[in-house]
Amino acid sequence: MSGAALGLEIVVVFFLALFLLHRYGDFGKQQRMVLFGTLLAWYLCFLIVFILPLDVTTTIYKQCKMDHEPHGVDPALVNQTAGNTSVTPTQSVRAACYKPWSYIPDGIMPVFWRVVYWTSQCLTWLLLPFMQSYARSGGFSIGGKMKTALIENAIYYGTYLLIFGSLLIYVAVHPEWRLSWYELQTIGITAANTWGLFLLVLLLGYGLVEIPRSYWEASRHGHLLLKTYFKASKLMTEKADAEENLEDVMEEVRKVSEAIKYNHPLRTCIDTILRKCPLDYQEKMGRNMDDYEDFDDKQTFPSEKSLVKLHKQVIYAVQRHNRTRVQWQILLQQAFHLEDVAKNETGSSRQFVHSFPRSQPAGWFCRYVYTPTVEWYWECLLKRCFYRLLGLVLSLFSVAVVWSECTFFSTKPVLSLFAVFIQLAERDYNYVYIQVACFITIFFLCTCVYSTVFRIRVFNYYYLASHHQTDAYSLQFSGMLFCRLTPPLCLNFLGLIHMDAAISHQQKEQTAYTSIMGSMRVLSFVANGFYIYYPMLIVLLCIATYFSLGTRCLNLLGFQQFMGDCEMTSDLMEEGKELIRREKRKRQRTEDGENRRRDWKQRYGNQREEPMARSRAVHDAKEGDANDRRQQVKYSRSSRPPERDRVELLQEAEPLDFNADSLSEEAADSESGRHAGGRYLSMSSSRSRIFDDV
Numbered sequence: 094m095s096g097a098a099l100g101l102e103i104v105v106v107f108f109l110a111l112f113l114l115h116r117y118g119d120f121g122k123q124q125r126m127v128l129f130g131t132l133l134a135w136y137l138c139f140l141i142v143f144i145l146p147l148d149v150t151t152t153i154y155k156q157c158k159m160d161h162e163p164h165g166v167d168p169a170l171v172n173q174t175a176g177n178t179s180v181t182p183t184q185s186v187r188a189a190c191y192k193p194w195s196y197i198p199d200g201i202m203p204v205f206w207r208v209v210y211w212t213s214q215c216l217t218w219l220l221l222p223f224m225q226s227y228a229r230s231g232g233f234s235i236g237g238k239m240k241t242a243l244i245e246n247a248i249y250y251g252t253y254l255l256i257f258g259s260l261l262i263y264v265a266v267h268p269e270w271r272l273s274w275y276e277l278q279t280i281g282i283t284a285a286n287t288w289g290l291f292l293l294v295l296l297l298g299y300g301l302v303e304i305p306r307s308y309w310e311a312s313r314h315g316h317l318l319l320k321t322y323f324k325a326s327k328l329m330t331e332k333a334d335a336e337e338n339l340e341d342v343m344e345e346v347r348k349v350s351e352a353i354k355y356n357h358p359l360r361t362c363i364d365t366i367l368r369k370c371p372l373d374y375q376e377k378m379g380r381n382m383d384d385y386e387d388f389d390d391k392q393t394f395p396s397e398k399s400l401v402k403l404h405k406q407v408i409y410a411v412q413r414h415n416r417t418r419v420q421w422q423i424l425l426q427q428a429f430h431l432e433d434v435a436k437n438e439t440g441s442s443r444q445f446v447h448s449f450p451r452s453q454p455a456g457w458f459c460r461y462v463y464t465p466t467v468e469w470y471w472e473c474l475l476k477r478c479f480y481r482l483l484g485l486v487l488s489l490f491s492v493a494v495v496w497s498e499c500t501f502f503s504t505k506p507v508l509s510l511f512a513v514f515i516q517l518a519e520r521d522y523n524y525v526y527i528q529v530a531c532f533i534t535i536f537f538l539c540t541c542v543y544s545t546v547f548r549i550r551v552f553n554y555y556y557l558a559s560h561h562q563t564d565a566y567s568l569q570f571s572g573m574l575f576c577r578l579t580p581p582l583c584l585n586f587l588g589l590i591h592m593d594a595a596i597s598h599q600q601k602e603q604t605a606y607t608s609i610m611g612s613m614r615v616l617s618f619v620a621n622g623f624y625i626y627y628p629m630l631i632v633l634l635c636i637a638t639y640f641s642l643g644t645r646c647l648n649l650l651g652f653q654q655f656m657g658d659c660e661m662t663s664d665l666m667e668e669g670k671e672l673i674r675r676e677k678r679k680r681q682r683t684e685d686g687e688n689r690r691r692d693w694k695q696r697y698g699n700q701r702e703e704p705m706a707r708s709r710a711v712h713d714a715k716e717g718d719a720n721d722r723r724q725q726v727k728y729s730r731s732s733r734p735p736e737r738d739r740v741e742l743l744q745e746a747e748p749l750d751f752n753a754d755s756l757s758e759e760a761a762d763s764e765s766g767r768h769a770g771g772r773y774l775s776m777s778s779s780r781s782r783i784f785d786d787v
Contacts, residue, residue: 098195099205102143110136118568119561127228127565130221134572137213138579141606142539145583146531148202148604149515149592150193150524156602157190157522193524202605210580210609214285217576221569222246228565231405233362233397282610287623289581293542294627296578298634300541301491303548309484312477314438318431322669323655323662325424329672332417335410342410343374345403349395350378362400369407371414416562423560428673438473445469449680490537495635498628501589512591535586542582546574584610585628 114132226242261280310316346366353363367375395403429448437445444465493510500508507513511534518526547557557563557571583606587593593607594600637643644654656662 106139106143117563131568131572134216137209138575141579146528147195149531151197152604206606206609213576217573221573225569231401286581289577296542296545298631299638300545302635302638305484305487308480312480321428322666326665326669335414335417339410339414342406366404412564434472497589498631502625511589515590
C-alpha cells in the first residue's frame with residue numbers, strides 16, 4: 094500500500110475541485126485560461142488539506158523508529174532472548190512500530206510539498222493577479238489587455254515588495270544572520286504566511302460562530318422563511334437595477350454602433366462589443382449594418398479608449414444581469430418550498446403536498462424510497478432535529494478550536510485539546526484514529542475559512558455565485574485567497590497538535606511539510622510573537638460575530654441586513670412576501686392554463702387539434718411578418734431622415750388594447766422595480782412585457 098493512498102487522494106481531490114469549479118464557473122462561456130488557473134489553484138490547496146494527515150502519520154511512524162533505535166533504548170532490552178533465539182534490533186523496532194497502511198516512502202513527500210507549495214505561491218502572487226486584471230480588461234488586443242493588467246497590479250506588487258523588503262532589511266542588519274539563499278527563501282515564506290495568517294484569523298473567527306448558527310437557524314423554518322422574504326426584496330431591487338443598467342449600456346452601444354460605419358477602422362471593436370451583448374440585442378442592433386454608408390472624416394467619433402471602457406461596462410452589465418435573473422429563479426424555488434413546508438406542518442395528513450409539480454419526472458428514488466410520506470417526516474420533523482443536533486456538535490467543535498488557539502503554545506502541561514487527542518493515539522500508534530482526527534480537525538477549520546470566502550461579497554466586484562454565475566474576476570480572486578490562506582492554516586493546525594517545532598520547541602521528528610516551510614527561527618519576533626499571540630484575537634472576533642456587531646454596523650451605515658428587531662427589516666420582509674405571493678399567482682395562472690390546454694386535448698382529441706394548430710401557425714406567421722416590418726421601419730436608415738422620424742413617431746403612437754386588469758398588473762410591476770425595457774425594444778416585446786401576468 095506504499096504510495097497508494099497518496100495516489101488515490103490526488104485523483105479524488107482533482108474531481109472535487111473540478112466539481113466545485115463546475116458549480117460556480119461556466120465551462121462553456123468563460124476563458125480556458127481562467128478556468129485552468131482557478132482549477133489549478135483550488136486543486137493545489139485542496140491537496141495540501143487532504144495529504145497533510147498522511148504526512149502526520151508517516152512522521153509519527155518515523156519518530157517511533159527513532160525512539161526504538163538501539164542508541165535510544167536500554168541495551169538489556171534490545172538483545173532479549175526467547176530460548177536460544179535472539180531478537181535483533183531491527184526486529185525489535187518492527188515489533189514496536191508497525192508501518193501504517195498509508196505510509197509514504199522516504200523522499201516523496203519533500204518533493205511533493207515543494208512542487209505544490211511553490212506552484213501555488215507563483216499562482217497567487219504572480220499569475221492569478223495578472224490573469225484577473227487581464228480577464229476583466231476591456232481591451233481589444235492582447236497588448237492592450239496586458240498593459241492594463243500591469244498598471245492595475247503595480248500598487249498590489251508594490252505592497253508585497255514593501256513587506257518583503259522590510260523583513261529583508263531586518264535580517265541584513267541582524268548581527269547573527271547572514272543573507273543566503275535559505276534565509277531569503279525563509280523571508281519570502283514568512284512574509285506570505287504572515288499576510289495569510291492576518292486574514293486567516295479574521296475569516297476563522299467569523300466562520301467558527303456563523304457555521305454552527307447557520308445550521309441551527311436552518312432548523313427554524315419560520316425564521317428561514319422570513320429571511321428568504323428579506324432576500325427576495327433586496328434581490329428584486331438588485332435585479333431591477335441590473336436590468337436598468339443593462340438597458341442604459343445597450344443604448345450607449347446602439348448609439349456607437351450607428352455612428353461608426355462598416356468601413357470605419359474602429360468597426361472591428363464595435364463588432365467585438367456586439368458579440369458580448371445578449372442575443373436579442375444583437376439581432377436588433379445588427380440590422381443597422383445593412384446601410385453601407387461611408388463615414389465622414391469631419392464627423393466626431395468615439396475614441397478607442399472610450400470603446401475600451403464601454404466594452405468593460407458591457408461585460409460587467411451582462412454578467413450582472415444574468416446572475417440576478419438566475420438567482421431570482423432559485424430564490425423563488427426556495428421560498429415556494431419553505432411555504433410548502435410551513436403549510437404541511439399545520440396539515441392533518443402525513444403526506445407532503447407541493448404547490449407546484451416537480452419540473453422533472455420523479456425517478457425510482459422518489460417513487461419507491463422518497464415517497465410523499467417519507468418526505469413529510471423528513472421535511473417537517475427529522476430535518477429540524479438533524480440540523481439542531483448538527484448545530485450543537487459544530488458549536489462544541491468551535492469551542493474546542495477557540496480554546497486550543499489560545500493555549501496551543503503551552504507544552505507542559507498540554508492544554509490544546511487536539512494535541513491531547515493526537516498524543517493519546519500516538520502512544521498506541523493507532524494510525525487510523527490519527528488520520529481521522531487530523532482530517533476532521535483540518536476539514537472543520539477549512540470549512541470555516543473557505544465557507545467565509547464563498548459567502549463574502551464585496552459589493553459586486555467579488556461575489557461567488559453558484560449555478561455557473563460567477564465571473565472570471567471572482568473565480569480567480571477566490572483562487573488567490575485559497576493559495577494564501579491554506580499554508581498558514583496548515584501551519585496553524587500543526588501548531589494545535591504540537592507538531593511544529595518552531596512553536597512547541599520540542600526535539601521531535603518534523604513533518605515534511607514543516608521542513609519545506611523553513612525554520613521560522615530566522616525571524617524570532619514572528620515565530621515567538623506574532624504566530625503565538627495573534628491567533629488569540631479569535632476570541633474577540635467570535636464574540637463580535639455572536640452579537641452580530643458587524644451586521645449592526647452595516648445596517649447603521651445604510652446597507653440593509655437581516656435583523657428581526659429593525660423596522661426597515663420588517664418593511665423589506667413584507668415587500669418580499671408580497672413579491673413572492675405575486676410570483677406564485679403568476680405561476681399558478683400558468684399552471685392552470687397548461688392544465689386547461691391538456692384537458693382540451695384529452696376531451697376533443699386530435700380532431701380539432703390540427704385546425705387549431707394551423708390557425709395558430711397562420712396567426713403567428715402574420716404577427717411575425719408585422720413585427721419584422723415594424724423592426725425594419727424602426728432600424729433601417731432612410732435617405733430622408735424626416736420621413737424616418739415620422740414613421741417612428743407613428744409607430745410609437747400605435748394604440749395598445751389592454752384592460753384595467755392588465756394596467757393594474759403593469760403598475761404593480763413598476764412598483765416592484767421591473768422595467769419595461771429601452772426605447773429601442775420592439776413593440777412585440779413591450780406588449781409581452783405588459784401582458785406577462787395575464
